[in-house]
Amino acid sequence: MGSRVISHTPQNPGRPIAWEDRLLLAVSLVIPLTGLLLFFLYPLFLVAKRSVTVQDGRLGIDNYINILSMSNMTTVVSNSLIMSGTTTLLCVTLGFAIAFALQRTTLKARWFIRGALLLPLLAPSLVQALGLIFLFGRNGLVNQQTGWDLHIYGFWGLLISNSLYALPQAVMILEAALRHSDTRYYDAAQMMGASHWQRFRDITLPNAKFGLISAAFVVFTVTITDFGNAAVIGGNYRVLATEIYSQVVGQMNFNVGAVIGMLLLLPTLVAVYIERVSSQRQFGGHSESAIPVSSTFVAKRDIPLGTLVYFSSFMVYAIVFTVVYASFIRLWPYRLDLTLANYNISIAGGYAPLWTSLYVSLIAAAVGVIALFSLVLAQRRLPRRWAKPIYLLAILPVGVPGLVLGLSYVLSFNISGSMLGMLYGSALLIALCNFYHFHSQGFLTMVTGMRSVPASLEETVTCMGGHSLHALRDAILPFMLPTLVAVFFFLFMRSMVTLSAVIFLISPQLSVAAVSVMRLEQAGFTTQAAAFSVCIMASVLVAMGLLKLVLHGISKTRYAVKTPS
Numbered sequence: 024m025g026s027r028v029i030s031h032t033p034q035n036p037g038r039p040i041a042w043e044d045r046l047l048l049a050v051s052l053v054i055p056l057t058g059l060l061l062f063f064l065y066p067l068f069l070v071a072k073r074s075v076t077v078q079d080g081r082l083g084i085d086n087y088i089n090i091l092s093m094s095n096m097t098t099v100v101s102n103s104l105i106m107s108g109t110t111t112l113l114c115v116t117l118g119f120a121i122a123f124a125l126q127r128t129t130l131k132a133r134w135f136i137r138g139a140l141l142l143p144l145l146a147p148s149l150v151q152a153l154g155l156i157f158l159f160g161r162n163g164l165v166n167q168q169t170g171w172d173l174h175i176y177g178f179w180g181l182l183i184s185n186s187l188y189a190l191p192q193a194v195m196i197l198e199a200a201l202r203h204s205d206t207r208y209y210d211a212a213q214m215m216g217a218s219h220w221q222r223f224r225d226i227t228l229p230n231a232k233f234g235l236i237s238a239a240f241v242v243f244t245v246t247i248t249d250f251g252n253a254a255v256i257g258g259n260y261r262v263l264a265t266e267i268y269s270q271v272v273g274q275m276n277f278n279v280g281a282v283i284g285m286l287l288l289l290p291t292l293v294a295v296y297i298e299r300v301s302s303q304r305q306f307g308g309h310s311e312s313a314i315p316v317s318s319t320f321v322a323k324r325d326i327p328l329g330t331l332v333y334f335s336s337f338m339v340y341a342i343v344f345t346v347v348y349a350s351f352i353r354l355w356p357y358r359l360d361l362t363l364a365n366y367n368i369s370i371a372g373g374y375a376p377l378w379t380s381l382y383v384s385l386i387a388a389a390v391g392v393i394a395l396f397s398l399v400l401a402q403r404r405l406p407r408r409w410a411k412p413i414y415l416l417a418i419l420p421v422g423v424p425g426l427v428l429g430l431s432y433v434l435s436f437n438i439s440g441s442m443l444g445m446l447y448g449s450a451l452l453i454a455l456c457n458f459y460h461f462h463s464q465g466f467l468t469m470v471t472g473m474r475s476v477p478a479s480l481e482e483t484v485t486c487m488g489g490h491s492l493h494a495l496r497d498a499i500l501p502f503m504l505p506t507l508v509a510v511f512f513f514l515f516m517r518s519m520v521t522l523s524a525v526i527f528l529i530s531p532q533l534s535v536a537a538v539s540v541m542r543l544e545q546a547g548f549t550t551q552a553a554a555f556s557v558c559i560m561a562s563v564l565v566a567m568g569l570l571k572l573v574l575h576g577i578s579k580t581r582y583a584v585k586t587p588s
Contacts, residue, residue, distance in 0.1 A: 048404055048405075050397070051397040052397075052398070052401035052405075052413075054394070054397060055394045055398035056398070056416075058394055058455075058459075059417070059459075059462075061443075062455050062456075062459050063419075063420055063423075063428075063459050063462070066428070066432055067423065069431060069434045069435050070285065070431040070434060071281075071285060073281035073434055074087070074278065074281035074282045074285045075087075076278060078278075087282055090279060090286075095261070099263060099266050102260060102261060102262050103247055103262040104247075104290075106181060106182065106246065106260075107185075107242075107246045107247040108243070109182055110182055110185045110186050110189060110242060110243075110246045111239050111240075111242045111243045113182070114186050114238070115193055115235060115239050117186070117193075117331075118190055118193030118242075119193075119197050119235065120328060120331055120332060121140075121190075121194050121332050121335065122197035122198040122201055123197075123201060123227075124136070124328050125137075125194075125198060126198055127201065127319070128319070128320065128321075128324075128325045128329070129318050129319065129320045130329050135333070136336045138336075139336035139337075139339040140190070140194055140336075141191070142340070142343045143187055143190065143191055143343075144516075144520075145516075145564060146343075146346075146520055146559055147251050147522050147536075147537040147540060147541075147556070147559065148184075148188045148249050148250075148252050148520075149252055149522065149540060149541055149544070150343065150346055150540075150560075151185075151187040151188050151252060151342060151343075152180065152181075152251070152255035152256035153540075153544060153549070153552060153553060154341075154342035154343060154345045155175050155180055155183060155184055155256060155342060156175065156255070156549065157345045157346065157355060157356075157549070158341070158345055159175040159180075163175070164356045167356045168356075175256065176257070176258035177256075177257065177259060177260045180256040181253060181256055181260060181262075184252040184255075184256055185246045185249060185252055187338075187342065188245070188249065188252060189241075189245045190339075192241055192242065192245065193238040193242050196237050196238040196241060197231065197234050197235070197238050200233070200235070201227075201231060203230075204227070208226050208230075209226060212225070212226060243290075244422075244424075247264075248264060248424030248426060249264060249523065250265065250522060250523040250526060251522045251523070251537070251541065254541060254545075255541065255544055263286065263287050264287070264424075264426055266283055267280050267284055267287065267430065268426070268526065271433070271527060272526075272527070277433070277434065280430055281430065284424075284430050284431075285427075287424050288423065288427050346553045346557070347553070347560075349549070350365050350553035350556070350557045351363070351365065352550055353550075355549065355550050365550045365554040366554045366558075368543075368551050368554065370543070370546070370548065372539060374558075375534075376534040376535050376536050376538065376539040377536045377555070377559070377562070379450060379533060379534065379536075380535045380536040380559070380562075381519070381562065383454045383535060384457070384514070384515045384516075384518035384519045385515065386451060386454035387454040387457040387514050388512070388514040388518065390455070390458055391461075391462070391465055391510065391514040392465075392510055392511045392514070394458070395466050395469045395510060396503070396507060398417060398466065398469075399469045400473070400499070402414065414470075417462065417466040418466060418467065419463070420459055420460065420461075420463050421462075421464065423460075424523065425524030425525075426524070426527075428456060428460055428524055429456060429525060429526055429527040429528055430527055432452065433527045433528070436452060448530050448532070448533060449533070452528060453525050453529075453535065454518070456528060457517070457518040457521055457524060457525065460517075460521065461513070461517045461521075464513065464517075465510045465513060465514055468506060468509065469506060471506070472503050472506025472507075472509075472510075473499075473503065473506075504577055505574055505577055508573050509574070512569070512570040516563050516566050519536065519537075519559060519562055519563050519566070520537060520559060522537040522538065522541065525537070525538065526538060536555065536558070537559070539555055540552050540555045543555060
């Protein structure tokens with residue numbers, strides 16, 4: 024029998040911990056934290072350092088002075104703020120209308136609306152821009168068929184494509200805010216003679232204010248850091264995301280790129296902080312005894328609201344399905360006969376980037392699930408004074424734009440003669456970049472799943488003479504399995520479609536699918552870019568189907584165990 028080392032856990036302050044348990048805790052904690060140090064904090068430190076490093080190696084603020092004194096930088100910054108602010112206003116307004124329609128009205132065909140919200144999540148952000156170009160570009164279908172001279176490139180095209188890309192995230196947050204309302208307030212107001220508008224103004228909006236703030240800052244963060252739509256449809260409307268790419272890739276000016284990266288990081292961190300505070304206040308005051316608000320039909324409200332929601336959903340379908348349709352067209356929009364020739368892609372590496380994306384996404388998902396589960400498992404056993412700093416560190420990556428993280432990897436790993444330099448140009452480094460880009464979302468999901476594990480089960484295993492490995496096998500993993508599967512597929516699907524985080528890490532020998540779509544479009548092969556986009560969407564759809572099958576299988580197995588014949 025192994026020797027015992029006296030220590031304590033938050034669940035059992037008086038129970039001694041065996042050396043095996045202490046070893047498992049140490050391994051579960053040290054490895055994920057080392058990963059965060061090497062692949063998140065260290066690269067960000069180098070970006071910050073590079074931004075204050077002048078030509079002769081001295082430290083100073085000369086780079087910031089030079090950047091801010093550039094004639095076009097004021098325009099680029101103001102363009103980014105105006106674009107993100109306008110997109111935020113549009114997305115929050117339309118997102119609230121959609122969320123309200125789904126939660127408070129009796130609209131039919133909700134599958135149609137939810138399907139429209141799902142589509143933008145299946146493909147890289149630039150697919151929305153690609154669809155708009157097919158419809159309203161200089162050679163777009165609408166211009167050709169009507170003779171109109173629409174100019175979709177620039178501010179308006181970027182506004183529409185960014186709004187379509189960020190809208191689903193706003194709706195999810197606002198639906199959650201509306202879902203947690205209590206019908207008793209509405210009943211009391213109705214008994215006092217309040218009209219529908221007065222109840223909306225005095226109860227609905229105040230209750231949803233933190234959800235509105237949270238959605239606003241999420242949309243702002245997503246759009247100010249997005250690169251795909253800006254690169255495809257932005258035209259001469261330059262924003263910070265395209266400027267950092269131009270400085271680093273076009274001019275190899277890493278110091279200037281680092282400065283722009285830090286400028287891009289500041290508003291994002293502020294937005295994330297406000298979003299977190301708003302989210303905690305929104306859901307922290309929710310009462311478990313609240314009675315959900317039932318859906319009702321009010322003709323004066325629901326008919327115009329339904330028209331707006333269905334029209335918005337139709338536009339999403341039209342833009343995405345146009346991309347799918349264009350992938351089968353011989354020469355858009357002049358020869359509209361159907362063909363499979365666009366899927367015979369031989370340039371931009373052919374289909375090799377798609378297989379690379381699948382491989383990279385599998386690595387990111389596998390490494391991510393193991394690292395996140397280990398970190399959450401260790402955090403569960405630590406005292407609160409240690410668990411809270413780890414929690415804050417684990418959610419910090421959500422405030423770092425993908426472009427900034429990708430640039431930080433170039434500065435950290437593009438170094439010859441070092442061990443870290445051996446990773447540069449490899450699929451593993453791209454996978455790690457993708458994982459740490461979405462680290463926060465996966466971690467929060469894992470924490471939620473871990474909270475569902477009853478502490479009494481672990482105590483039962485301990486009382487029967489088991490140690491941490493037994494508790495892990497018999498108590499934690501059975502409850503955590505659905506969460507592990509969900510996090511795996513989340514990391515896989517997001518890695519398949521991300522562009523901003525990996526745009527700096529690709530090379531002539533190694534590329535990914537989202538970058539290939541951008542390269543094909545920029546080279547003028549728009550229908551082949553559409554075909555490649557369809558392949559990405561099909562891959563993500565298959566992953567979603569597998570996720571549902573696996574979760575359904577887990578659910579059936581649990582039901583069979585609970586109800587034996």
